[in-house]
Amino acid sequence: MKKILSVSIVLIILILGFIYYSKIISSPTPQINSLPTPSFQTVTLYYYSEKLDKDETDNILCSEKGLVGVERQISQSNLIINDTIQLLINGELSNDEKAQGITTEFPLTDFELISSDLQSGVLTLTFNDPALKTSGGACRVQILQHQIKATAKQFAEVSSVIIKPSDLFQP
Numbered sequence: 001m002k003k004i005l006s007v008s009i010v011l012i013i014l015i016l017g018f019i020y021y022s023k024i025i026s027s028p029t030p031q032i033n034s035l036p037t038p039s040f041q042t043v044t045l046y047y048y049s050e051k052l053d054k055d056e057t058d059n060i061l062c063s064e065k066g067l068v069g070v071e072r073q074i075s076q077s078n079l080i081i082n083d084t085i086q087l088l089i090n091g092e093l094s095n096d097e098k099a100q101g102i103t104t105e106f107p108l109t110d111f112e113l114i115s116s117d118l119q120s121g122v123l124t125l126t127f128n129d130p131a132l133k134t135s136g137g138a139c140r141v142q143i144l145q146h147q148i149k150a151t152a153k154q155f156a157e158v159s160s161v162i163i164k165p166s167d168l169f170q171p
Contacts, residue, residue, distance in 0.1 A: 121159035
């Protein structure tokens with residue numbers, strides 16, 4: 001009698017297991033929605049190379065002639081100009097770029113992009129510089145301005161750049 005009861009219990013467990021397994025196999029697999037693949041855009045950040053910015057007598061010109069474009073991949077967004085300027089002022093250069101003589105004084109302590117406004121081709125960039133790191137020698141501040149303006153002007157919709165407040169980048 002015990003043997004029949006034991007066999008019956010084992011059979012019942014097997015039958016229930018089979019039914020449960022059949023339901024799992026036959027139920028539809030839930031759809032997993034894949035996340036959208038982020039779209040990237042190549043942008044150019046303009047940094048500086050002193051060796052490219054010299055006249056025939058080896059004087060540093062502090063001009064746009066010393067700007068060097070370095071490419072970066074950036075996530076596509078509605079704020080691509082802001083994102084690009086922010087990437088520039090983060091000042092991240094690769095070891096290879098540094099080895100080529102490319103430099104930047106960015107990032108500047110507490111210097112930040114507050115806003116941008118593009119109207120009829122004129123891009124107004126407003127920054128905050130509570131530590132006054134955008135002041136200094138005429139050559140230095142001119143190069144910093146050139147970097148920002150050249151980076152912004154790569155976008156077809158930007159014809160000119162105004163930097164605010166107007167007391168930034170003063171020698």
